[in-house]
Amino acid sequence: xxxxxxxxxxxxxGDCPVxxxxxxxxxxxECIGLIGPNGAGKTTLxxxxxxxxPASGESTLAALPAALRARAAAWMPQAREIAWPVTVERLIAxxxxxHLPRGARLRxxxxxTVDAAIARMGLESYRxxxxxxxxxxxxGRVLIARALAQETPLLIADEPIAGLDPAHQIxxxxxxxxxxxxxxxxxxxxxxxxxxxxxxxxxxxxxxxRLVADGPPGEVLTPENVDRVFGVLAYYEQTAxxxxxxxxxxxx
Amino acid sequence: MRLAxxxxxxVAALFVASLLSGQAPVGAKESLAALIAGxxxxxxxxxxxxxxxxxxxAAMIGAVLGLSGAAMQGYLRNPLAEPGLIGVSGASALGAxxxxxxxxxxxxxxxxxxxxxxxxxxAVLLILMLAGPRGASITLILAGIAISALAGALTSLALNLSxxxxxxxxxxxxxxxxxxxxxxxxxxxxxxxxxxxxALLASLGRGLDALTLGEDAAQALGVNLPGLRLRxxxxxxxxxxxxxxxxxxxxxxxxxxxxxxxxxVGARPSALLWASSLGGATMVLAADIAVRELLxxxxxxxxxxxxxxxxxxxxxxxxxxxxxxx
Numbered sequence: 001x002x003x004x005x006x007x008x009x010x011x012x013x014g015d016c017p018v019x020x021x022x023x024x025x026x027x028x029x030e031c032i033g034l035i036g037p038n039g040a041g042k043t044t045l046x047x048x049x050x051x052x053x054p055a056s057g058e059s060t061l062a063a064l065p066a067a068l069r070a071r072a073a074a075w076m077p078q079a080r081e082i083a084w085p086v087t088v089e090r091l092i093a094x095x096x097x098x099h100l101p102r103g104a105r106l107r108x109x110x111x112x113t114v115d116a117a118i119a120r121m122g123l124e125s126y127r128x129x130x131x132x133x134x135x136x137x138x139x140g141r142v143l144i145a146r147a148l149a150q151e152t153p154l155l156i157a158d159e160p161i162a163g164l165d166p167a168h169q170i171x172x173x174x175x176x177x178x179x180x181x182x183x184x185x186x187x188x189x190x191x192x193x194x195x196x197x198x199x200x201x202x203x204x205x206x207x208x209x210r211l212v213a214d215g216p217p218g219e220v221l222t223p224e225n226v227d228r229v230f231g232v233l234a235y236y237e238q239t240a241x242x243x244x245x246x247x248x249x250x251x252x
Numbered sequence: 253m254r255l256a257x258x259x260x261x262x263v264a265a266l267f268v269a270s271l272l273s274g275q276a277p278v279g280a281k282e283s284l285a286a287l288i289a290g291x292x293x294x295x296x297x298x299x300x301x302x303x304x305x306x307x308x309x310a311a312m313i314g315a316v317l318g319l320s321g322a323a324m325q326g327y328l329r330n331p332l333a334e335p336g337l338i339g340v341s342g343a344s345a346l347g348a349x350x351x352x353x354x355x356x357x358x359x360x361x362x363x364x365x366x367x368x369x370x371x372x373x374x375a376v377l378l379i380l381m382l383a384g385p386r387g388a389s390i391t392l393i394l395a396g397i398a399i400s401a402l403a404g405a406l407t408s409l410a411l412n413l414s415x416x417x418x419x420x421x422x423x424x425x426x427x428x429x430x431x432x433x434x435x436x437x438x439x440x441x442x443x444x445x446x447x448x449x450x451a452l453l454a455s456l457g458r459g460l461d462a463l464t465l466g467e468d469a470a471q472a473l474g475v476n477l478p479g480l481r482l483r484x485x486x487x488x489x490x491x492x493x494x495x496x497x498x499x500x501x502x503x504x505x506x507x508x509x510x511x512x513x514x515x516x517v518g519a520r521p522s523a524l525l526w527a528s529s530l531g532g533a534t535m536v537l538a539a540d541i542a543v544r545e546l547l548x549x550x551x552x553x554x555x556x557x558x559x560x561x562x563x564x565x566x567x568x569x570x571x572x573x574x575x576x577x578x
Contacts, residue, residue, distance in 0.1 A: 047468070067474045069472075079468075081465055091465075094465060143465070
């Protein structure tokens with residue numbers, strides 16, 4: 001079943017296409033890494049796919065009415081915004097908004113979902129802390145939990161692991177891979193190609209607004225692609241402990 | 253819940269105290285009996301025609317100013333926002349000043365509030381045009397600043413060109429904001445606007461909660477941002493326009509009350525809406541009692557007292573914020 005289909009999605013800033021005729025389909029059970037250098041159009045693609053930016057072409061998500069879309073896909077923006085000093089638990093419970101009937105308070109099943117999201121991100125001890133007083137990385141994990149609490153078939157996260165320590169980066173990628181094993185799908189933009197190679201089932205590589213490679217990590221992270229798009233030479237081997245991808249030096 | 257109960261009791265107590273505050277030296281029991289009996293004695297006329305509308309207006313104005321302050325801060329995600337930001341209070345004041353300046357307010361008494369309301373409506377149309385249907389919050393702020401500045405300049409011009417010193421004095425005193433000598437006519441004039449405005453603002457709670465995560469995330473949570481902004485502008489304009497039309501400019505309520513009550517509701521923007529309306533009613537009722545009790549002979553203006561209390565409170569808040577940031 002398709003969770004998201006894009007057909008010739010194009011976003012222009014003036015005359016310059018920031019996202020250039022991107023077509024793709026996301027089905028259930030995929031953990032997709034969206035990779036590409038700075039300014040390749042990753043964030044713009046994700047926002048346009050969600051209907052947050054005017055775009056030409058087609059996006060099945062953008063075509064949905066807002067209330068339905070909020071139950072079809074959760075979005076974690078790159079800017080980690082927490083405007084008010086609310087508790088971690090309350091912030092995560094904001095993810096339940098699309099599921100609450102008009103005027104209703106949190107129901108027991110909503111609380112259970114919030115608890116599950118807190119447990120999944122290992123945030124039990126933070127539950128009653130004030131979210132604005134946490135460190136940047138901790139806030140990032142709280143906001144991922146918030147998106148998990150939205151309980152959508154598709155989770156779209158823009159650089160969710162930036163600024164997290166190594167253990168939490170791996171743990172978060174494992175959470176995403178776990179969601180995919182449960183049949184849900186995740187699209188995550190990231191710059192750590194090593195983590196992308198190890199945890200994603202599929203990679204989408206962007207260069208100057210275009211989708212230049214789309215497939216299993218082994219097919220996307222070829223030496224030619226990595227050199228042409230990122231301008232680096234990398235060590236990439238299948239080892240006994242899984243794939244290892246390590247950028248080594250700049251080629252230009 | 254404890255907070256809601258406490259604030260409600262406080263409002264009720266201050267409402268009764270406001271009914272009992274005034275120049276006529278009569279006991280509390282007698283006054284309230286005269287209010288309920290309504291037997292045409294001078295005391296019952298004073299209670300029914302002077303003190304009751306005054307207390308009602310104080311509660312209503314305080315409630316809508318607190319409510320629109322909380323909504324505005326929630327929408328802009330800025331604790332320094334206040335309802336006057338969108339320029340409606342300035343425009344409304346300009347309407348009233350023009351009514352005084354042209355002498356229209358002497359010809360029939362409702363000319364002043366009606367002119368103020370008309371100007372408020374005009375300001376809203378101008379804001380909606382300037383800020384556009386899809387703009388971000390920053391365009392709303394800029395449009396509000398432009399309209400405030402224009403209204404301020406035109407108000408100064410009206411003062412500058414006032415036909416005689418009495419009109420000028422009238423204008424200056426009116427602009428200080430007061431609830432003295434208001435009648436039920438004022439209550440009935442303001443009530444429909446305030447009721448509609450308050451209903452619009454009260455419907456924003458969930459959207460404002462979602463905005464805690466920023467505009468992008470809120471939209472992805474299903475919040476219709478352009479619709480939310482339209483309801484915010486119309487609701488605030490109806491509330492603030494009506495309040496300014498009947499009482500003049502009363503500042504600081506919408507700024508200070510949400511700020512004071514935010515910790516008490518765990519910083520949730522939706523809970524702050526009702527808390528701030530109760531808190532606003534408390535603050536204006538208390539201040540309106542104070543202007544009558546502190547200097548009974550001198551007609552101390554409500555807006556002046558509010559600024560005198562509000563400014564130091566605000567300084568204290570800044571000091572506290574600075575300490576938290578360090």
